[in-house]
Amino acid sequence: MTAPGTRYTTRELTDGTWTDFVALVEANNGVWGGCWCIGFHPEGLPSDATAERNRDLKRRHVDDATVHQVLVYDAERCVGWCQYGSPAELPNIKNAASYAKELVELPDWRIGCIFTDRAHRGQGVARAALQGALDAIRARGGGVVEAYPEQLEDRPPQRGAYLHTGPESLFTDFGFVRDRRIAKWRWVMRLQLGGT
Numbered sequence: 001m002t003a004p005g006t007r008y009t010t011r012e013l014t015d016g017t018w019t020d021f022v023a024l025v026e027a028n029n030g031v032w033g034g035c036w037c038i039g040f041h042p043e044g045l046p047s048d049a050t051a052e053r054n055r056d057l058k059r060r061h062v063d064d065a066t067v068h069q070v071l072v073y074d075a076e077r078c079v080g081w082c083q084y085g086s087p088a089e090l091p092n093i094k095n096a097a098s099y100a101k102e103l104v105e106l107p108d109w110r111i112g113c114i115f116t117d118r119a120h121r122g123q124g125v126a127r128a129a130l131q132g133a134l135d136a137i138r139a140r141g142g143g144v145v146e147a148y149p150e151q152l153e154d155r156p157p158q159r160g161a162y163l164h165t166g167p168e169s170l171f172t173d174f175g176f177v178r179d180r181r182i183a184k185w186r187w188v189m190r191l192q193l194g195g196t
């Protein structure tokens with residue numbers, strides 16, 4: 001699918017796109033030294049987790065169709081992604097204890113990991129990835145979508161590398177609004193997609 005207004009296209013992470021995803025992760029040292037984007041999945045990231053274990057688990061999620069992840073392509077090169085899924089599929093959010101304290105109702109969907117290749121940052125890749133994830137959620141019936149991005153205002157400028165769950169401004173642009181604070185710089189943000 002073409003990402004509107006950009007040069008990018010998007011595809012889901014599947015058996016057919018696995019090698020593109022692998023090339024991106026390997027070009028970025030496994031992402032955070034080898035997490036392979038497994039942290040939000042039910043298995044999580046125990047302190048003794050190896051990159052090999054994480055890669056195998058991710059591959060198993062692809063085989064079992066228990067992962068939803070939009071990959072962004074610049075021509076034929078995969079340059080970023082946005083993960084999404086139900087709370088059951090993505091139970092391991094950051095600041096989970098703080099999140100649980102004031103929890104009223106779980107959302108239908110969560111935005112999990114968002115990541116752009118180091119050499120492609122600041123060129124709209126994350127924006128295309130989030131657009132792709134929201135389009136995919138809408139196509140699956142929509143509902144309440146939560147994200148857990150990082151506040152930027154009143155804070156020194158942050159390198160992209162430190163914006164683990166994405167910049168708040170990006171989510172604001174798509175209509176997400178603050179629900180509650182769960183860490184010094186992290187918010188629960190919500191968006192109703194489709195329906196009421």
Ligand SMILES: CC(C)(COP(=O)(O)OP(=O)(O)OC[C@H]1O[C@@H](n2cnc3c(N)ncnc32)[C@H](O)[C@@H]1OP(=O)(O)O)[C@@H](O)C(=O)NCCC(=O)NCCS
Pocket residue numbers: 031032035039080113114115116117120121122123124125126127128152157158159160161162163164165166167169170
């Ligand atoms: C955060 C990150 C995803 C942003 O990706 P990106 O492709 O560079 O973002 P985009 O170019 O699409 O920017 C979209 C918007 O986000 C905001 N933004 C992006 N990077 C930003 C930064 N470093 N500081 C402030 N705002 C930023 C801006 O609002 C931007 O809109 P604008 O260009 O109109 O100003 C990227 O820096 C990254 O991958 N960081 C590492 C994240 C990570 O470790 N993920 C794994 C988690 S386990």
